[in-house]
Amino acid sequence: MKQVITYWDFALLPVYLLIISKCMQYYRLKVLHLSKEMATYFTWAFRVKMLFAVIFVLLTQYFFGKGDTIMYYEEGVQLNKYITENPANLKYLFAPAEDYWNYKMSKGNYEHEGYIEHEANFMPMRIVAFFSFFTFRNFTITTLFFSILSFLGLWKLFEAFAPLYPNIKRNLALACLFIPSVVFWSSAILKDTLCIMCIGFLIHGIFYLMFKKFSAKEFGYLVLFGTLLLITKYYIALALLPAIFILWILKIRASITNMLIKQILIPLVLVLIVILVYAFTLQLESKMEEMTTDVISETIAEKRKNFEGVQDRGEGRSFFELGEVDLSLKGLLKISPKVINAVFFRPYFWESSSPIMFLSAFESTIFMLFFLYTLFRAGPVGFFIALFKDKVLLFCLVFCLAFGFIVGITTPNFGSLVRYKIPCIPFFCILLIGINAHALFKKAGN
Numbered sequence: 001m002k003q004v005i006t007y008w009d010f011a012l013l014p015v016y017l018l019i020i021s022k023c024m025q026y027y028r029l030k031v032l033h034l035s036k037e038m039a040t041y042f043t044w045a046f047r048v049k050m051l052f053a054v055i056f057v058l059l060t061q062y063f064f065g066k067g068d069t070i071m072y073y074e075e076g077v078q079l080n081k082y083i084t085e086n087p088a089n090l091k092y093l094f095a096p097a098e099d100y101w102n103y104k105m106s107k108g109n110y111e112h113e114g115y116i117e118h119e120a121n122f123m124p125m126r127i128v129a130f131f132s133f134f135t136f137r138n139f140t141i142t143t144l145f146f147s148i149l150s151f152l153g154l155w156k157l158f159e160a161f162a163p164l165y166p167n168i169k170r171n172l173a174l175a176c177l178f179i180p181s182v183v184f185w186s187s188a189i190l191k192d193t194l195c196i197m198c199i200g201f202l203i204h205g206i207f208y209l210m211f212k213k214f215s216a217k218e219f220g221y222l223v224l225f226g227t228l229l230l231i232t233k234y235y236i237a238l239a240l241l242p243a244i245f246i247l248w249i250l251k252i253r254a255s256i257t258n259m260l261i262k263q264i265l266i267p268l269v270l271v272l273i274v275i276l277v278y279a280f281t282l283q284l285e286s287k288m289e290e291m292t293t294d295v296i297s298e299t300i301a302e303k304r305k306n307f308e309g310v311q312d313r314g315e316g317r318s319f320f321e322l323g324e325v326d327l328s329l330k331g332l333l334k335i336s337p338k339v340i341n342a343v344f345f346r347p348y349f350w351e352s353s354s355p356i357m358f359l360s361a362f363e364s365t366i367f368m369l370f371f372l373y374t375l376f377r378a379g380p381v382g383f384f385i386a387l388f389k390d391k392v393l394l395f396c397l398v399f400c401l402a403f404g405f406i407v408g409i410t411t412p413n414f415g416s417l418v419r420y421k422i423p424c425i426p427f428f429c430i431l432l433i434g435i436n437a438h439a440l441f442k443k444a445g446n
Contacts, residue, residue: 004070005061009140016141017050020148037169041158045177046151052180053147053187057140060188063356071112072121072189076128077137078109083129093130097122123232124191143189150186150193153200154426160204161430164211164392168437175429181363182426185419191232192419198229199236199423206244210251236423239403243395250391339408340401343421344371344428347414360418367428374432378439386438393438396431400424 028034028042060069079100082089092100101117104110115121127149128142135141158176162169177183186196202225205218229237345368352358375383387394403424411417 002066002070003061004073004139005057008136008138009057012136012138012141013054016135016144020050020144021046024148038162041173041177042155045155045173048178049147049151049154049183049187050144052183053144054140056184056187057143059356068191069189071115072124073128073139073142075112075116076125076142076189077132078104079125079129080132080137082107093126119231120191120233123228124189124194127194128189143187146189146193147187150196153197154182154186156200156204157426160200160207161392164207165434165437168433171433171437172430175433176426179363179425179429181360181418182422185422190419192422195229195233195236195423198225198232199240201225202229202240206247210248235406236403239399239406239424242402243399246398247391247395250394254391335409336405340404343404343408343417343424344368344400347418351414357414357418360414370429370432374435374439378435382439383435386435390434390438393431393434396427396434400428400431 024046028039032038032042034042060067079089079092082092082103089103092103097119098117100122104116116125127146131142131145135145154176158173161172161176165172182196186193201221205221205225208215208218209222226237345364347357347361347364349358349361349365352361378386387397404421407417407420407424411420
């Protein structure tokens, strides 16, 4: 593989780590104004994030080899060079991906044809090109910058949930800031890193507007990061939509005291939401052809076939079988338990094909044990009672199920699934932590 780490990486790393640390310290002290407890979480989460970013760089060079990370980096650096050669090319940071591809072809460069033209793939390249003005086009330092983006998103996610559950703040910090797979896979030059950032700011904005008050800044976050998420991985936004609408419905219901109005208004609100969701989906379908039902079905079948092809070539030894997939609604519902199990509780130890996969299996086993412990502690009835009593936990459950199904049905390879599923893992852990807290409170009350 091409050497992306040079002596410059080792020379610049301590310098940039010092600069970044000072900037984050200023942000913590002068912008966030955190309590001592929250400041401790922030500091240690940042340190762990930087450590995992460096580890990812080393593994990319000496273990993973060439992949999406290297492609995004190389193409971003190439765009940066085009801008340096001609400042007018700065427009390609904002222009459609196809415009940049046409320019690149005019320069006789056809590398990564069929990939760069897609907006989702071009987004990380834009950001690499921008960061390269400050990182000397250095792979390690650019990775650190990407890692900071996802760290800020994870911190915003923690800030969204912490005020709602002040008595379990430490557990929430573990769920949002210190889950190894989430921290690791969001510390790279990848679309997943950008999505984690977007999700954190989106959830923070939604919770702030819903539970506190209107804020132009938070509304701006919703527009900015919602748009970025739609461009980068629109299916995450699709999975968030039903969860957000259910949370909104329950919030409205809780604020109504008149039972007659509550009985009349809630069905009307439900109808309105269905209409809005339908209209929004139609709008998305008109702009994103792949979001129509037929194309989604084709995409699922095609993606599974591609992963199976990788398996046949021996390149992906961690393929898992779901059996014959019937892409009708009934067929998808039938295999949903297998899909959800694969996302949250697999790979198992005996399905591990590499040291990285073994660590993933260890984490999945922890999740399974935690889930069983929660189910045993709360009881099946208490488990669902907690969900209906706590609308935020129900929000987490709906998002986990919707997102987990979308990712699981399209990604039958553990090597890819481990990375693709990270957006829902913090929510899954928060769900279990919250139900445990309800069970503990009920026991203390008795």
